[in-house]
Amino acid sequence: MSYPSVSLxxxxxxxxxxxxxxxxxxxxxxxxxxxALNLWVPEGSPFHLSGYMVTLLGKIMCYAICALAIxxxxxxxxxxxxxxxxxxxxxxxxxxxxxxRQIGREGSYQSELPDFMVFLDWxxxxxxxxxxxxxxxxxxxxxxxxxxxxxxxxxxxxxSRIQGVYFSIITQALTxxxxxxxxxxxxxxxxxxxxxxxxxxLGLPLATPQMRMALFVLTGVALxxxxxxxRWLVNAKFGRVLQxxxxxxxxxxxxxxxxxxxxLTIWVISAMMCGVAGALYVPQVGIxxxxxxxxxxxxxxxxxxxxxxxxxxxxxxxxAFLVNGAKSWLTVAAPExxxxxxxxxxxxxxxxxxxxxxxxxxxVLKRNRPPAHVQQAxxxxxxxxSDSTNxxxxxxxxxxx
Amino acid sequence: xxxxxxxCALALGLAGGAHALTAEQARAIAAGxxxxxxxxxxxxxxxxxxxxxxxxxxxxxxxxxxLAGGQVLVVEGxxxxxxxxxxxxxxxxxxxxxxxNNLMRAALEAAQAALQLGSAEEPVRLAAxxxxxxxxxxxxxxxxxxxxASEKSPAVRAQLELVRAATWLASDDKSQRLAAAEALxxxxxxxxxxxxxxxxxxxxxxxxxxxxxxxxxHIDASLAWGERLGVLFTGLSxxxxxxxxxxxxxxxxxxxxxxxxxxxxxxMIGAYATYVVQGVFQRHLPESAFGWYxxxxxxxxxxxxxxxxxxxxxxxxxxxxGRPLETLLATFGISLILQQLVRTIFxxxxxxxxxxxxxxGGWQLLPNLTLPWNRIVIVLFAAAVVAGVAWAVARTxxxxxxxxxxxxxxxxxxxxxxxxxxxxxxFALGSGIAGLAGCALSQVGxxxxxxxxxxxxxxxxxxxxxxxxxxxxxxxxxxGLGVLNKLLEGWxxxxxxxxxxxxxxxxxxxKRPQGIFALKGREA
Numbered sequence: 051m052s053y054p055s056v057s058l059x060x061x062x063x064x065x066x067x068x069x070x071x072x073x074x075x076x077x078x079x080x081x082x083x084x085x086a087l088n089l090w091v092p093e094g095s096p097f098h099l100s101g102y103m104v105t106l107l108g109k110i111m112c113y114a115i116c117a118l119a120i121x122x123x124x125x126x127x128x129x130x131x132x133x134x135x136x137x138x139x140x141x142x143x144x145x146x147x148x149x150x151r152q153i154g155r156e157g158s159y160q161s162e163l164p165d166f167m168v169f170l171d172w173x174x175x176x177x178x179x180x181x182x183x184x185x186x187x188x189x190x191x192x193x194x195x196x197x198x199x200x201x202x203x204x205x206x207x208x209x210s211r212i213q214g215v216y217f218s219i220i221t222q223a224l225t226x227x228x229x230x231x232x233x234x235x236x237x238x239x240x241x242x243x244x245x246x247x248x249x250x251x252l253g254l255p256l257a258t259p260q261m262r263m264a265l266f267v268l269t270g271v272a273l274x275x276x277x278x279x280x281r282w283l284v285n286a287k288f289g290r291v292l293q294x295x296x297x298x299x300x301x302x303x304x305x306x307x308x309x310x311x312x313x314l315t316i317w318v319i320s321a322m323m324c325g326v327a328g329a330l331y332v333p334q335v336g337i338x339x340x341x342x343x344x345x346x347x348x349x350x351x352x353x354x355x356x357x358x359x360x361x362x363x364x365x366x367x368x369x370a371f372l373v374n375g376a377k378s379w380l381t382v383a384a385p386e387x388x389x390x391x392x393x394x395x396x397x398x399x400x401x402x403x404x405x406x407x408x409x410x411x412x413x414v415l416k417r418n419r420p421p422a423h424v425q426q427a428x429x430x431x432x433x434x435x436s437d438s439t440n441x442x443x444x445x446x447x448x449x450x451x
Numbered sequence: 452x453x454x455x456x457x458x459c460a461l462a463l464g465l466a467g468g469a470h471a472l473t474a475e476q477a478r479a480i481a482a483g484x485x486x487x488x489x490x491x492x493x494x495x496x497x498x499x500x501x502x503x504x505x506x507x508x509x510x511x512x513x514x515x516x517x518l519a520g521g522q523v524l525v526v527e528g529x530x531x532x533x534x535x536x537x538x539x540x541x542x543x544x545x546x547x548x549x550x551x552n553n554l555m556r557a558a559l560e561a562a563q564a565a566l567q568l569g570s571a572e573e574p575v576r577l578a579a580x581x582x583x584x585x586x587x588x589x590x591x592x593x594x595x596x597x598x599x600a601s602e603k604s605p606a607v608r609a610q611l612e613l614v615r616a617a618t619w620l621a622s623d624d625k626s627q628r629l630a631a632a633e634a635l636x637x638x639x640x641x642x643x644x645x646x647x648x649x650x651x652x653x654x655x656x657x658x659x660x661x662x663x664x665x666x667x668x669h670i671d672a673s674l675a676w677g678e679r680l681g682v683l684f685t686g687l688s689x690x691x692x693x694x695x696x697x698x699x700x701x702x703x704x705x706x707x708x709x710x711x712x713x714x715x716x717x718x719m720i721g722a723y724a725t726y727v728v729q730g731v732f733q734r735h736l737p738e739s740a741f742g743w744y745x746x747x748x749x750x751x752x753x754x755x756x757x758x759x760x761x762x763x764x765x766x767x768x769x770x771x772x773g774r775p776l777e778t779l780l781a782t783f784g785i786s787l788i789l790q791q792l793v794r795t796i797f798x799x800x801x802x803x804x805x806x807x808x809x810x811x812g813g814w815q816l817l818p819n820l821t822l823p824w825n826r827i828v829i830v831l832f833a834a835a836v837v838a839g840v841a842w843a844v845a846r847t848x849x850x851x852x853x854x855x856x857x858x859x860x861x862x863x864x865x866x867x868x869x870x871x872x873x874x875x876x877x878f879a880l881g882s883g884i885a886g887l888a889g890c891a892l893s894q895v896g897x898x899x900x901x902x903x904x905x906x907x908x909x910x911x912x913x914x915x916x917x918x919x920x921x922x923x924x925x926x927x928x929x930x931g932l933g934v935l936n937k938l939l940e941g942w943x944x945x946x947x948x949x950x951x952x953x954x955x956x957x958x959x960x961x962k963r964p965q966g967i968f969a970l971k972g973r974e975a
Binding site for chain 1: 710712767770771774775776777778779780781783784785786787788790791792794795904907908911912915946947949950953954956957958960961962
């Protein structure tokens with residue numbers, strides 16, 4: 051009996067040539083163009099990038115990292131997390147602890163301890179602040195703490211095969227419980243007010259244009275780096291198994307794959323990305339408090355990914371920029387309409403744009419292209435080897451787009 | 452007045468020396484050397500009180516007494532008069548206020564209570580006797596004896612005997628102290644326990660100490676029951692609130708499988724509907740009808756939320772059946788829109804809702820356990836709603852259709868059931884129950900645009916814990932969580948208790964994802 055020869059699909063390149071070009075353009079824009087426009091172009095000039103815009107764009111890039119993280123776990127693995135606000139906040143709080151210690155004796159009580167501890171009449175730092183004066187330890191904690199929380203929670207949740215909406219609701223409950231905990235003064239994270247009034251980082255003052263720019267560039271590089279990492283992950287065999295789990299978990303198990311390590315790995319990576327985003331967010335915005343863990347904040351992250359387009363990597367980034375751009379404009383221009391807009395966006399996107407803005411653009415482009423061009427697309431030849439559903443094909447095409 | 456005179460006459464007889472308020476006494480009370488001396492003078496004066504003493508003590512308690520060069524004056528607006536003679540007097544410009552510190556105020560209040568023992572009104576006498584219990588003083592013993600001799604009402608008598616025993620506790624006579632400990636031990640009130648504890652701290656005699664400890668142990672034993680029942684009742688009350696909030700969700704999520712994140716906002720709509728009905732009653736109907744506004748609000752809240760629910764189902768949710776995660780996001784969007792809509796119409800502040808008169812107050816079950824009427828009404832209301840829903844699902848035609856569509860949609864459709872319409876009705880029913888929950892919640896909590904958000908996580912927890920698709924499970928889960936929460940609260944505080952409960956649910960669902968009561972067989 052002879053078997054038909056099976057050939058594995060050729061591994062897709064990390065980025066197409068046009069993709070690399072776009073990537074380096076973005077890198078150049080973040081690392082060279084933005085600093086030049088902000089620091090060297092005089093303030094009156096129409097090309098000047100204001101400090102407000104730098105902070106805003108930096109903040110949105112942090113959100114884009116979160117959207118990317120949500121996309122890895124939701125778009126590619128089919129697990130909707132309503133708890134990424136927790137990981138974002140944990141990263142932020144780790145950074146915040148370091149920044150609080152950097153204030154030194156310049157707080158309003160002139161004490162070694164952060165102001166809120168003096169206010170609570172504490173005499174020494176609680177145990178979980180032990181590593182907060184070391185920058186290196188803080189950098190490790192920023193990924194380790196969200197990663198550990200995600201690992202413990204994810205291990206038990208995925209082991210008991212909690213799926214779908216159940217998982218979403220439990221992550222929501224976890225985040226809600228954490229928010230209640232952080233609201234308490236006794237927890238040692240500043241209660242209601244959280245951390246604010248930061249003065250400097252690594253001994254350098256925070257409130258200078260140069261520092262603002264440096265954080266902006268750092269965030270941009272982190273975002274682009276995470277984009278490449280995500281691209282590498284989903285193109286590798288690992289990413290394909292994730293998508294198989296998303297589309298048909300039972301079938302994947304029958305093929306001999308145990309979904310637990312795959313789900314757990316991507317879940318922890320996603321949580322760590324959110325932690326880094328939170329840590330970059332705090333010094334730019336200058337405050338972290340428990341409201342970052344509210345139910346709404348986590349769901350909003352999911353909407354960024356949904357608006358841009360799930361199961362594409364560029365989609366969540368686009369979505370984060372579109373939604374947050376609209377937010378910062380609308381909350382100033384017409385604050386009472388912002389929630390109507392956001393709520394409407396949730397409904398319109400789920401009802402009419404299941405593939406988001408990127409999917410919509412893709413469809414329009416495809417319609418304008420000559421048909422011969424479509425057949426030359428690599429997706430048509432590669433999907434022969436896979437027996438996945440149409441949805442998976444669409445996702446794969448999206449991933450290559 | 453007759454009683455006052457009688458009481459005074461008796462008091463005078465017991466005290467021996469018969470004289471009314473004198474100028475020296477007034478000066479000693481108003482401007483004594485120390486607070487202790489002033490209190491001693493006050494208690495002395497109360498023993499021989501007449502109507503002028505009572506007026507003077509009242510004036511002192513109301514800060515209406517001034518000193519002008521050694522003369523005590525009671526000020527009334529622009530004018531002043533002498534407290535002893537009652538003659539009008541000029542108020543010098545340099546008159547100083549009499550300052551009463553807290554110790555003095557407590558003594559004044561006790562003195563006022565002692566003087567009120569002679570009042571003709573039984574509730575006033577009872578309140579006065581209660582007030583005296585917290586400040587026992589041997590100097591008032593003759594007054595109390597006199598009041599006891601003339602008192603007819605058993606409730607006031609019992610209270611007065613308690614005060615007498617409390618006063619005896621401080622007596623120099625050991626046998627009297629022993630008798631007092633014995634008498635007080637039979638009481639079950641927390642006030643008495645406090646009193647006994649205070650005495651225990653200063654008691655020199657071992658025998659009396661033992662008697663006091665026995666009495667305290669006796670009180671503790673009877674108080675413990677009240678406390679346990681109290682925790683159970685507050686737990687039951689919280690449980691019934693959770694149940695009301697989750698019951699609608701048990702239908703829309705449990706039976707229909709729709710993840711409705713706007714459920715909390717449907718509760719909020721019910722609460723605001725109640726507010727609107729209250730406004731209509733206040734503005735357009737006579738005041739005597741106000742007590743009935745809540746009864747009228749129940750159907751209005753149900754219909755308002757049911758209507759919104761039906762519109763949501765027809766307009767949005769219908770297109771998302773079978774896509775739970777998308778439903779979650781879309782309904783969250785709806786919840787944002789509804790919140791902002793309410794904020795635009797009613798403002799961002801909480802609106803004020805009054806309990807109808809028949810819901811205020813409480814039912815005193817034990818000396819240390821009073822059940823508030825509004826909580827009792829909500830527990831009963833929740834029970835009625837559960838019974839109604841169980842009846843609707845088990846006995847009505849719509850219930851039959853809902854169960855049929857839930858179990859097997861295509862077969863139900865083949866049998867001629869209009870499944871789309873059943874979906875709409877079922878969703879409207881679940882939403883309407885959320886409205887009922889809002890109507891009930893408006894009586895115990897704040898009503899504002901954020902009302903729904905505080906219940907959404909809890910509601911989902913209850914439904915998931917109880918087992919999806921199980922009304923009975925929802926009932927047990929809600930009551931269980933309510934009692935568990937309150938038990939933990941007494942132990943760890945409210946926030947930690949809430950966190951502990953959430954963690955418990957998360958762990959529980961890991962172990963038993965199907966909930967407490969899973970459907971058996973293939974349905975599960």
